[in-house]
Amino acid sequence: LFNGKTVDCETFVDTKTGDTKKYYFEGDKLIGVDTFYKNEKLGMDRIIVHDIGNSVSDALFKAPTFKINLPEGMM
Secondary structure (H helix, E strand, C coil): CECCECCEEEEEECCCCCCEEEEEEECCEEEEEEEECCCCCCCEEEEECCCCCCCCCCHHHCCCCCCCCCCCCCC
16 A cells, blocks of 8 residues: 555565665556665655656666776776
């Protein structure tokens, strides 16, 4: 249940911080994100997504890119 609607939810735990994120979808559209912090003093954050895009392939889901520096001569 998110904002009074029954929607699909996917839950992920950040293994580094122990925080839990819940992503809420209406069809393939992301409509909200809840973050539950392992540090209870921080509590919880809610983001409501309004018309950010049409699908889960939008910027929020782009994987981070890394540049790997190899020793000279290795390609």
